[in-house]
Structure formats: structure tokens, C-alpha cells
Amino acid sequence: MQPMSFLKWHYTTSFRYFLYVLNNYFSFVLHYFSIPILVKTLFWRFRRLDLTEKKPGLHIEIWFSNLVENFISRLIGFIARSFIILLGIFSLCAFLIAVFVLLIFYLLFPIATLPFYYKAKKGDKIKSVTIKKLFNSSYGRFFLDKLGVSYERIVRSREMQGATPLFVPHTPPEGTEVERVIPLGPSSPSEIFLYLCENWEPLKKYLKENNISKDDLNEITLWYQKTHSFKEKILRFWEMDNLLSRGSIGSILSFGYTNFLDQYCLDVTAAYQKRSYYNLYGRKAQLKQLEESLLQEGGKSFTILTGVKGVGKHSLIYNLAEKIALHHTPIKLRDKKVLMLNTETFLSGYDKDAIPAKFIEMLEEGGRAGNVIVVVDALEKLLSSKYGVDLFSVFTKAKSYDFPPIAGVMEISYFNEICAGNDILNSIFSVVKIEEMTVEDSMKILEDFADAAFYKEKVIISYKALKLVVGLANKFLVNESKPERFIAVFNRVLADVGAKNYSIINENSVREVVSKMVGVPVSGSEEENKKLLDIERLIHKRLIDQDLAITALSKALRRVRTGVSAAKRPSGAFLFLGPTGVGKTETAKALADIYFSSEKYLIRFDMAEYQGKDALERLLGSFETGKPGVFASALKNNPFGVLLLDEIEKATSDVLNTFLTILDEGYITDAFGNKISAENLIIIATSNAGAEYIRTYLKEGNLAEKLSEELTEFVLRNKIFSPEFINRFDAVVVYKPLSNEEIALVAGLMLEKLVKRVKEEKGVVVQYTSELVDKIIKEGYDAVFGGRSVRRYIQDEVEDKIAKEILEKNLKAGDEIRL
Incomplete structure (x- = not known):
């Protein structure tokens, strides 16, 4: 180590990162206690409660009662907010004292950062490693799992016996066989594996036998890098996204209650932390369009989110809630709470005549709260009496009410029917259309799902199996949209594998499950x-x-x-x-x-x-x-x-x-x-x-x-x-005409079906003779109509005779009849 190089790094690069971490924690304390918002709303009514009683005319006693009640509400709000502000200031002071001590320690004892210096210089480059050790590492296991190769199979292979090849920077250590050395120089795990796949015989042979292309290898490499980056991000608890995900305790005092909305709405902002949705790749443009729409007209905006079923409309809402919580949106959207209305439950709770007034009351509650975005699921149920109720007039007069920003979700078929030709609706609603996701972006979603399956259930799915999920879903779930069709197959495969207590999902597993799903053979299945x-x-x-x-x-x-x-x-x-x-x-x-x-x-x-x-x-x-x-x-x-x-x-x-x-x-x-x-x-x-x-x-x-x-x-x-x-x-x-001999065989097949059917349905044993077959051909066969004439004769003569015997109670279960 060169001391001057280390000291330069310590007092420049490392010091900047140290200040960056301190700034994150300072910002988090302000966010956690919501000090700026609480100061702004210090003298507002507690939870924005409006206790004002309104009656026409002048009523001194009512005026005085309103004055007292609102004074008390503001006083309670002032006390509660002041307490949180003081608690926040105390925490900031303690934090600043800790920062001062850490800063002195950092400046006087640079040796404390020496391990971080070595790690930073090394990066993810590997200078020397045995193949066996490489394969047994976390990244080695990842690559083998995605290739569908077991570690045990590699270790037992003939090429792994004896001296083990080494990866060394330039020249091999003394005593090492030169021909068994791969002189790559310092390399990342991905670079080493790609090199091995192209130059090491055991892997080359396996890849060729299993039709794994270089593009597949590159995709697995990108998958590893994405997974590795995500894990590293989670471990860096000092990063702002990780800190902000913990929420805050102060902002709730600055905004109003939403008791009415909470009866019929899902709090998406709270639910996003459970990760019950998937990351939306390739949707940045639509997400930005939705944000801009919600910011229109001073915060009073109306948006329709539309697309075919299964393209990710609801997941876009979840991703919006996450962006809001992590402060990745414009300032006006920060601290907003996204509530999704279950329209069907709401409509079932009231008489049809009461619904408009209740809908207005519910949305005005959201407007008074000051931090609500309402997402109306199945918006078509509120815009057409054909599907629910017609609240068209409520939306057209929305500016006269204190409504929060509203986004409606509806499928494209309903949108085309109700909204496409309606100029008035189009003038008050912005439209965000969601197209089907590309296969490439859908694969990234499945990769995330596969990672989750591994960490939660210890189930491994290979890259080829994942590609097959996409291929078979595209072929057999043609009436489903992307990415929903892929997710449906993936979840079914995962459930099936879990039921059988398997730990590995391969291509055969996928074929079997899809075959069960659609009820038909899957190409390539046994x-x-x-x-x-x-x-x-x-x-x-x-x-x-x-x-x-x-x-x-x-x-x-x-x-x-x-x-x-x-x-x-x-x-x-x-x-x-x-x-x-x-x-x-x-x-x-x-x-x-x-x-x-x-x-x-x-x-x-x-x-x-x-x-x-x-x-x-x-x-x-x-x-x-x-x-x-x-x-x-x-x-x-x-x-x-x-x-x-x-x-x-x-x-x-x-x-x-x-x-x-x-x-x-x-x-x-x-x-x-x-x-x-x-x-x-x-x-x-x-x-x-x-x-x-x-x-x-x-x-x-x-x-x-x-x-x-x-x-x-x-x-x-x-x-x-x-x-x-x-x-x-x-x-x-x-097809050629049938000969008499062939017609006799056809008649025999038809009679056998009849025998089987009568046995299964009535329990009667039917036996027939060759004389009956000859009679059928002689009396029933017509060369013009071929086998159809034989079938007709059997129906008219043979089946009818059996039917009469059964109706006349001459035949019952267990009896025999000879024809």
C-alpha cells in the first residue's frame, strides 16, 4: 500500500462519501419528524377537523360555539405539532453532536477507513481463484443454477480431477503447470464465467448439448448484475431510499382523517411495502405522464388509466405510490397517500338514489384531508348505468366540489364504448394508455419473481425454463395480455413444484404444468x-x-x-x-x-x-x-x-x-x-x-x-x-372408397362402440354375430353414402331394438342379449 495514495483517498473520495451519508441521515430526521410540514401547519385545526355548524341567517350562539370549538381544535393541533417539532429538534441536536464527534474521529484517525480502502481498490475484480472455489461462491452458484448445471456434476467431472486450473493476473505461481493456467488478468465474476463458457470444455459441451446461446449467457450475466446490485442496495441501509421507506411520524398530524374513504379503499401507499406487485420495466413514460396529469389545474385533476386486461394498470398505481413515498416525484406529490376505491363494494353499500351524494361526500373528505389521491377502480361502473350507476354529472361539475386528484382505472373496451366519443368527458379527463409489455421487459419481471422464489422458498429456476415460460405462455395463453400471461404460468409452475416439494424448475416441469393448465399436449412434452x-x-x-x-x-x-x-x-x-x-x-x-x-x-x-x-x-x-x-x-x-x-x-x-x-x-x-x-x-x-x-x-x-x-x-x-x-x-x-370387406370392419367398430356404451350406461351385455354384420352390409350399406349408411342402419334397426327391450322391461342391468 502507498500511504500517500491512501491518505489522498481518505481525505477526498472517502470524505465526500462520509458527508453524503451524514446528509442522508440529516434529511431523514427532518422527514421522519416532518418538521417543515408541521411548522407550516402549526396553527391549523387538529387533523383538519371542520367543526363549523352552518345555518342560514345570523345565530349568535352558533357563531360563538363554532369559534370556541375551532379554537380548541387549533389549540390541540398546536400542542401536538409543537411536541413533535420539539422532539425532532432534540433529535437533530443529538445528531449534530454525534456528527461533530464522528468528524473529529474521522479527521484524526484515518486508519479506521483502511479496510474500506482495500475493498474500494479491489472492486469486484478477482485476481486469483481456483475453478472449484469459483463455482462454490455465491456468484458461481448463481451462474450454474441459471444454466441448469448442478455444482456436484461439475465437481465430479473428469476435467475437475487432479490439478485445478487457476485464474492469475499475468504469470502463474511457481510450480503451477502453465498449460492449466488461464491468464485473464484481474476479472469480474461475469467475465470469468463468460470466458469459461467459451473455453472450458465441460461447460462448452453442456451449453452445446442444451442449446444455450451466447445471447442467453449475456442475459444471465445481466440478470446476475441486476440481482447483485439490488442486494447491495438493500444492505446499504444509509441510502436515502432505505431510510425513507421507514415512513414518518409527524406528517399524519398535518393532514385530515379519511374514515369514510378508508371503509371502501385500499391504502396503496402502505401496501406497496409488502411488495405485492411487480417492478414495471419499460413504463417510465406512462408513469411520468400519470404524475403530470395528477399535477394539472392546481392539484384538481382527473385521469383515466386504460389498457387491455393484464397489462399492469394497477401495478402502475403501486409504483406511483412507491415513488411518492421515496420522494422520487415532484414536490407537490410528496407526502400524498394513494387510496384505491373498491367500486363494487361501495356501490353495494347504498341504494342507487343515495350513491351520488355519498360519492361526493366521500371525495370531499379526501379533498379536506389534503394529502389524498383517489384511484377509482373499475371506473366504468360509475360512468354508465349499463354497468353500475351514471355519475357523469358529478365529474362534469367536479370543480364546484373540493375533490382530491382522481385517477380512474378501466379496461380499453369500456373506455372505447363510454369515453372515446364523449367530448365532455375527454375535456375533463386526461388519458394514460398502457400498452402490452414487451417480452424483454416481461422477462425482467420473471427474473425478479425467480429471485423472490429462491430467497423465500429455496426454489431454483433455470434461465431456459424461464424462457420456456414466456414461449409457452405466448403460444397457449393467447387471450391473456403481457405480462399477465407470463406471470400466470410462472405462478402455476411455482405452485406445482411447491406441491411436489421439488427445489428445481426445469423445462420439463414447465411443459407438464402448462399442459395441465390448457388441457392439451405441449410441444416437446413426453x-x-x-x-x-x-x-x-x-x-x-x-x-x-x-x-x-x-x-x-x-x-x-x-x-x-x-x-x-x-x-x-x-x-x-x-x-x-x-x-x-x-x-x-x-x-x-x-x-x-x-x-x-x-x-x-x-x-x-x-x-x-x-x-x-x-x-x-x-x-x-x-x-x-x-x-x-x-x-x-x-x-x-x-x-x-x-x-x-x-x-x-x-x-x-x-x-x-x-x-x-x-x-x-x-x-x-x-x-x-x-x-x-x-x-x-x-x-x-x-x-x-x-x-x-x-x-x-x-x-x-x-x-x-x-x-x-x-x-x-x-x-x-x-x-x-x-x-x-x-x-x-x-x-x-x-380418402378412397371402402370395399365390402372394409365396410364389414367399419360395421364391427360401430357395433363394438354400441356394446361398450350399453354396458357402461345400462349394465346390459350385448353380443352380436357375424350374421348380423352380413345383414347390416346387405340391407344397410349404400355405396353413395359409405359408412354413414351403415351407421344409420345400426341406429334404426339395432339400437332401436335394444331400446324397446329396455323400455318393455325385458332387459335390465346384468342381463345379456344376443343379436
């Missing part, structure tokens, strides 16, 4: 992989023959679901061509049952019903009438499953053109401008077009393998479908 590999056999359990069709469908489905095909499209899009009754619809049902676990995930539309001029309006809705479309509503309410468009060739050209977007982009836009996602749907369009061509083609002995290509050419040549429409599908799947 369950889906097994189904995709075995899809042909599973479908053939319900479908006879059609090998070429099922093979083509299965190949395309595997291609789409594994990400080989383009994203931002439906999960699969297929055009089924073939005669009636050959298994096209049955394939769709089988796919819904196998892939999504139930036929309830089949969304079916008969396009023969949409041939009129109003077809598009019926499907997508009407803006004029406000009536939603059946197709748009079905997709919105059922975002997962198999969408079956039967007899697609019968739809109008407008309808077919509309389907181009859904097939190509994976969404459809309804009559009200809402985008409805179809990315999680397998779309199957069926058509009987070319049925006769198929029969003729096969009768002539042509190769079945060429049928799909030839039929597609036939359909295009005859302009049944346009090339643009055909090209939107992942595959055109052709």
Missing part, C-alpha cells in the same frame, strides 16, 4: 412425443384402411408440431378429399380424442349452412347490431382443439377468402376488430369434390400413391378451389 410417434396406430384403432391418408396426415402433423414447418400458423391445416362416409369426419373426431384427450375438443361447422349473402356476418359478427359471430365466438371460447369445416366447397368465395388469413397467419379478425388466435387449432377442411373422379381413377387400375397429386390437379383444373387456397394447407389428404 406425452405429445409419444402420441406423435404412434399417431398412425392410434387413429387406426378407430378408422378402417385409408393407410395413405393417415400416413400423409401423420407425417404433416409431426412436421408441424416439431417446429420444422413455419410458426405463427395453426397447429396443422389439412384438406380431406373423398367420397361421403369413408372416414374423413371420423378422422377428425379420432384426432380430437387422441391428441386432445376428448371429442369435446372438436369444433364443427357445416359450411353448407353458410352459402347466403349474410354468411360472413353470421360467422364473424355484425358491428352495426353488436351481435358476435358464431365462428369468431367458437374460436375465442375454444382456443385448443380440432376445427372441422365440413363441405368446405359449399362456402361462398368471401368466406373462403377469409379463411386464407386463418390458414396462413393463424388468426382471424372479427367484425369488431378483435384478433382471435387459431395457432393452437388443428384445422381440417373436408370436401366431397372429386368423389366420382376418385372412383373412376381407381377402377381404371391407376396407382393409389399418385391419387393425391392427380386429384389436386383435377380440383384446380375445374376451379373448385383456387391455388392460393390449396397452398395454404400442410397437406391434401385423399
Whole structure:
């Protein structure tokens, strides 16, 4: 150590920081006792109580009573404030004496700061460390956890055995093998890890195997720096933010009671300290806009905070309360108390006729208190009788009342309906619109959540798992907004892991939980992989023959679901061509049952019903009438499953053109401008077009393998479908007519379903013979209608016979019948 260098640091850099800390504590004492505010309001009434009785005319006794009561109120206020002021002055004097003693000690004994000098010179740079020690440090564990690598795995690796590599500044210590030395020079933990990831074989191999990119490493580095900085900030208790977070005991005497408001409001300023909200990244502009709006017109301002559900409107309010408490806002907003009105509870507490007067009374209480900002949650309930009550006139006459600053929160749909075209409302309300958060900023929120999960519940979540939370939420929670969709998945994953007493969340954990949340397989999960590999056999359990069709469908489905095909499209899009009754619809049902676990995930539309001029309006809705479309509503309410468009060739050209977007982009836009996602749907369009061509083609002995290509050419040549429409599908799947032998197998499958159903529902055992199958084919099969004619015959003859026997009490649970 160079003594002169140390002394220079002690009496310059260190001394400035010493004065900075002292200034923080001096400011905190003034804040804690609120001395400036108490001096300003020294002779005000106690808690701003207005005891004045008002009657028309001159009443001496009332005037004298008001005078006495207000004098007593001011006297009590003066005594209470004076006591706190004196207590504050005494504390300041004690503080100044302590400062004088510390200052003398600081000037005379510089050796006391020597440890801080060494720490300041060293910084976070590491000059020499073994890899094992590095990995076992707090920052080493952080990096390994986020990479998903266990410390034990690294320590047991072959490369860690024997001599351990060292990080040294320039030359290795005597006796160290040169080839096992990494001469980085003094480096930060982040720099060392990035170097290791690029140059140390065990980590390089792991990163390559797990598809962890350099960008991922950089993001983990930034995450570490953010987490480390936050922890350091918390430990620096002398920082102003940490001191101010303790509140004050004096300011309460300068402001009024809010008993009425407190019945229906949440004190956001008090609640922010529980950190029940998330940091808002990327929202500085909106927060500044909200502050400026609340400062308009001498403190009497009205603001509407709007955006779609789940974008963070309420969290913006919490962040405003935090900024106010930490004095990060303009002076006029400091010492304000943010109260959020539970509108529904307030409305339920009074008769409709009494609500306007009670609302005015409540807000005037906030105005008299002098330090209140009222946030009206669900503002639409106070601006429209359709949703609650219409207090429009109260807001338009607000300047005649003593109202505090007011901010209202409402979803964008209500805002567009109630406020967008209302010039009067727009003239008195400022509007702050909150857009969806970016994925990058949402990831920062999840990183904060992950840190909290580690410190509170000792649960570790890797960076790849966190990225997967975002990716799957974007894919499967399409009707939720960002960041709410990500937070919903994260919380569900955390709850599931906690229930199983796991301590590590990996990618498989995330897939399993999301699959449970949405009720469908998640791409990449073990369950889906097994189904995709075995899809042909599973479908053939319900479908006879059609090998070429099922093979083509299965190949395309595997291609789409594994990400080989383009994203931002439906999960699969297929055009089924073939005669009636050959298994096209049955394939769709089988796919819904196998892939999504139930036929309830089949969304079916008969396009023969949409041939009129109003077809598009019926499907997508009407803006004029406000009536939603059946197709748009079905997709919105059922975002997962198999969408079956039967007899697609019968739809109008407008309808077919509309389907181009859904097939190509994976969404459809309804009559009200809402985008409805179809990315999680397998779309199957069926058509009987070319049925006769198929029969003729096969009768002539042509190769079945060429049928799909030839039929597609036939359909295009005859302009049944346009090339643009055909090209939107992942595959055109052709179904051939069934032979008599195959029809017999179809009849057998239908009878087996009947046997199972009657057994489960009625407890009756049904047995059938081969003679029954022959009879069904002989009397019921019609080549034009294929398998449908067989189903109809079974319903009319076989099912009806069983039903009659049951009704006539000839069959009861436990009985058998042979057909």
C-alpha cells in the first residue's frame, strides 16, 4: 500500500462519501419528524377537523360555539405539532453532536477507513481463484443454477480431477503447470464465467448439448448484475431510499382523517411495502405522464388509466405510490397517500338514489384531508348505468366540489364504448394508455419473481425454463395480455413444484404444468412425443384402411408440431378429399380424442349452412347490431382443439377468402376488430369434390400413391378451389372408397362402440354375430353414402331394438342379449 495514495483517498473520495451519508441521515430526521410540514401547519385545526355548524341567517350562539370549538381544535393541533417539532429538534441536536464527534474521529484517525480502502481498490475484480472455489461462491452458484448445471456434476467431472486450473493476473505461481493456467488478468465474476463458457470444455459441451446461446449467457450475466446490485442496495441501509421507506411520524398530524374513504379503499401507499406487485420495466413514460396529469389545474385533476386486461394498470398505481413515498416525484406529490376505491363494494353499500351524494361526500373528505389521491377502480361502473350507476354529472361539475386528484382505472373496451366519443368527458379527463409489455421487459419481471422464489422458498429456476415460460405462455395463453400471461404460468409452475416439494424448475416441469393448465399436449412434452410417434396406430384403432391418408396426415402433423414447418400458423391445416362416409369426419373426431384427450375438443361447422349473402356476418359478427359471430365466438371460447369445416366447397368465395388469413397467419379478425388466435387449432377442411373422379381413377387400375397429386390437379383444373387456397394447407389428404370387406370392419367398430356404451350406461351385455354384420352390409350399406349408411342402419334397426327391450322391461342391468 502507498500511504500517500491512501491518505489522498481518505481525505477526498472517502470524505465526500462520509458527508453524503451524514446528509442522508440529516434529511431523514427532518422527514421522519416532518418538521417543515408541521411548522407550516402549526396553527391549523387538529387533523383538519371542520367543526363549523352552518345555518342560514345570523345565530349568535352558533357563531360563538363554532369559534370556541375551532379554537380548541387549533389549540390541540398546536400542542401536538409543537411536541413533535420539539422532539425532532432534540433529535437533530443529538445528531449534530454525534456528527461533530464522528468528524473529529474521522479527521484524526484515518486508519479506521483502511479496510474500506482495500475493498474500494479491489472492486469486484478477482485476481486469483481456483475453478472449484469459483463455482462454490455465491456468484458461481448463481451462474450454474441459471444454466441448469448442478455444482456436484461439475465437481465430479473428469476435467475437475487432479490439478485445478487457476485464474492469475499475468504469470502463474511457481510450480503451477502453465498449460492449466488461464491468464485473464484481474476479472469480474461475469467475465470469468463468460470466458469459461467459451473455453472450458465441460461447460462448452453442456451449453452445446442444451442449446444455450451466447445471447442467453449475456442475459444471465445481466440478470446476475441486476440481482447483485439490488442486494447491495438493500444492505446499504444509509441510502436515502432505505431510510425513507421507514415512513414518518409527524406528517399524519398535518393532514385530515379519511374514515369514510378508508371503509371502501385500499391504502396503496402502505401496501406497496409488502411488495405485492411487480417492478414495471419499460413504463417510465406512462408513469411520468400519470404524475403530470395528477399535477394539472392546481392539484384538481382527473385521469383515466386504460389498457387491455393484464397489462399492469394497477401495478402502475403501486409504483406511483412507491415513488411518492421515496420522494422520487415532484414536490407537490410528496407526502400524498394513494387510496384505491373498491367500486363494487361501495356501490353495494347504498341504494342507487343515495350513491351520488355519498360519492361526493366521500371525495370531499379526501379533498379536506389534503394529502389524498383517489384511484377509482373499475371506473366504468360509475360512468354508465349499463354497468353500475351514471355519475357523469358529478365529474362534469367536479370543480364546484373540493375533490382530491382522481385517477380512474378501466379496461380499453369500456373506455372505447363510454369515453372515446364523449367530448365532455375527454375535456375533463386526461388519458394514460398502457400498452402490452414487451417480452424483454416481461422477462425482467420473471427474473425478479425467480429471485423472490429462491430467497423465500429455496426454489431454483433455470434461465431456459424461464424462457420456456414466456414461449409457452405466448403460444397457449393467447387471450391473456403481457405480462399477465407470463406471470400466470410462472405462478402455476411455482405452485406445482411447491406441491411436489421439488427445489428445481426445469423445462420439463414447465411443459407438464402448462399442459395441465390448457388441457392439451405441449410441444416437446413426453406425452405429445409419444402420441406423435404412434399417431398412425392410434387413429387406426378407430378408422378402417385409408393407410395413405393417415400416413400423409401423420407425417404433416409431426412436421408441424416439431417446429420444422413455419410458426405463427395453426397447429396443422389439412384438406380431406373423398367420397361421403369413408372416414374423413371420423378422422377428425379420432384426432380430437387422441391428441386432445376428448371429442369435446372438436369444433364443427357445416359450411353448407353458410352459402347466403349474410354468411360472413353470421360467422364473424355484425358491428352495426353488436351481435358476435358464431365462428369468431367458437374460436375465442375454444382456443385448443380440432376445427372441422365440413363441405368446405359449399362456402361462398368471401368466406373462403377469409379463411386464407386463418390458414396462413393463424388468426382471424372479427367484425369488431378483435384478433382471435387459431395457432393452437388443428384445422381440417373436408370436401366431397372429386368423389366420382376418385372412383373412376381407381377402377381404371391407376396407382393409389399418385391419387393425391392427380386429384389436386383435377380440383384446380375445374376451379373448385383456387391455388392460393390449396397452398395454404400442410397437406391434401385423399380418402378412397371402402370395399365390402372394409365396410364389414367399419360395421364391427360401430357395433363394438354400441356394446361398450350399453354396458357402461345400462349394465346390459350385448353380443352380436357375424350374421348380423352380413345383414347390416346387405340391407344397410349404400355405396353413395359409405359408412354413414351403415351407421344409420345400426341406429334404426339395432339400437332401436335394444331400446324397446329396455323400455318393455325385458332387459335390465346384468342381463345379456344376443343379436
